[in-house]
Amino acid sequence: MSASVAALKSHAVIVGAGPVGAVAALLLARHGIRVTLLERNSALVSASRASTFHPSTLDLLRSLGIDLAGHRAATTVTSLQWRNRDGEVLAELDYRLLIGLTSHPFRIHLDQQVLLDRLAELIADEPGVDLVCDTEVIALDAARAVVTAVSADGLRQTLKGDVIVGCDGSHSLIRQQAGLQLSVLPYPTVALRAYVETNLSALLPGSAPRPLSNLCYFRGGGDGVSVLRMGNVTRLIVRSSAHRADERRVAEAVAKATPWSLDSIAVQRIDSYRLGRGVVDSYLSDLGPVLVIGDAAHVTSTSGGMNMNSGIHDAFALMPALAGRLRGGADLLGVAHIAEERRRYMLHDVIPRTERVVRGLQDLAGPSLVTDLHGLAPLIANRAAHRNFLIEASLLDAPLAGLESITK
Template identity: 35%
Template sequence: MKHCDVTVVGGGPVGSVTALSLAEAGLHVRLFEKRPVLGSQERATTFHPPTLELLEPLGLTEPLVRAGLVCDEYQYRDAELGRVAVLSYDVLDGLTPYPFRLQVEQSVLTGLARDRLAAHPRIDLHLGVEVDAVAQEADRVEVTAGGETHTSRWLVGADGSHSLVRERCGVDFTGRTYPERYLVVSTSLPLHDIFGDLSMVNYVAGSPDWHVLLRNPAGWRMLFPLRPDHEISDADRPGEALRHMRSLCPSATAQDIQHVTVYEVHRKVAGTFRTGRVALVGDAAHVNNPLGGMGMNSGLHDGLLLVDPLVRVVGGSADVDVLDEWAARRREVALNFVGKETDDNWSRVRESSPEQRAEVRRAWRELEADADARRAYLRRASMLDSLEVVSG
């Protein structure tokens, strides 16, 4: 492809879907992904209603829903007391065509996008090619990758939390790091049979033993906090995972572990989401606590909501002001919606004093009983409100 309107750096869920959407809208797009295949990473498993709405015009929602588990309620539990409250999504009927939380691995979305990208006439796909330099001129952006220089009119940085694009553009990335790291275990244990009363998504409060139990098509995922001073080597991870699993299911064995990872958790936002001819989206622009499943979702919103203003700017029917509006709104959502909601989820689940935990339980039971309050809460938890902020 000689002519290129937009270079996208990074083929995670956000870069892949943004590239596809830009190409479907008529632009010529070049996508660089340093890994040899798209969709090899497993982190996000939750898709919220507005994301499913935004993916619909690309034809991705229907196959995604078919591959996933429709979760029309979720549960708040206490590590000692068991089930506290179940929040049903029925109160979102009429507000969205998808009144549920879809549980499916992010690799399913990236896989669906990959098949479309590979066959697309306006996509130039470079897999296994790392971008190592970015430079801007008045009328173009240049990237160096695989020893060659490639030119386009615009660039989208979707290269994750350690973004080279962000760093090379001199954009700061500030915020905080959470005190605990998270141990995430994928397991073949049939937790639904073992506990008998779980929903597909369960936040379990406790101090210090809070945890999250999530069901996916491939099995269950368990998330536990690790104390900040608790160093574990890669070799110790399975043993650590087993110790945590046995605190819930004493009969668990090493064979029940499918995969273990340990994550540092940050709440950080880029100083700007647009600098000159470069836009930042997804984890390159913001990272947050995974409790609530909003990181990838809001990254997909960044990318998909960028398409219309960028197409108009490239086509000459709009001024770059529309990109500044996009950048300011998305940054506002990252700072004051996603960052806040996920932080609140974290505070609630790890509340330490018995009085505060009793207060949190009371609040959840009220939400369960009061449909109006639950609707207001689930509009935020399912990110419907964040999209309204963006659409103005």
């Protein structure tokens, strides 16, 4: 149970009430820190289409009283499949190999807004968190740990904290004004995402094994399509050199890599988004008591659904240590060590993992996209390699404060 508000002497100002900022606020409050959580929108709303929650993240969120796996709209993924254009299964990795390492030996696909709605409920019941919406931060004085914010009605105010936590997205003003550098290297491809309601499993050839996994990677004809099921909608994700929603490119990839044609699939709409990767040079500012986490600290390819999950892990890794520092029971070096461990993990482990499932598709090779299924055969034949792939894909080796990994 949280300490009484009167007993909360240290004060943290968190900028950005997305999933990472809201989780960070709850963690700090439950560790005895008073929190002001600033959000420029009128409520906790998501513009992101992030939808993947990994086993490690589901475990962590449950510790806050959030059970996403039990939500009626959650789509459970019990295996990862790779198939060829005839529908033949090239490899299938079974999440049941994670039993004993996690309470959730599966991943789920669920709209990020569901998490935000639950976080809003918890924050409303948490006396240690003051959520201030319709308020945009326009300046930071890192040395004094002061932010200047403007409300929707034009009222300007300054807020001082013992620490400022930037959770304000990939274009983070807090990061920029704290003197932290994030260089994002763009991939030469963009992602095209087609939304369909057609039951694709029913359209598999009669010789193709069923069922179709709720996450399946089709490869064939030098091309690839990722098929992600979410509720009643399936997303077909294709890499393209064109920076626009291009139905012709989606049709080409579907024809080359899958047993279907776009003519037989009812496409609702197609959108596109740029892809890039990068990690901040430091989570902690040298100018004052300021740190950044989540999208403000790292950008990854959307492959594997790593970035939001990693941001939530940032909060779980750093907020308990930060609370200890603010209460005087821990030194700054401990926080800095955890922050650097997280930074290195993102740079050297997470980003390469986001690239491996789309190797040959993420980058252009010559005039066309190519398919690379390197490494699948050993995964099929070797149970230990199979299990380790799923551990890494599930972020179950993620470093947390005071622990070597989530699994220990």
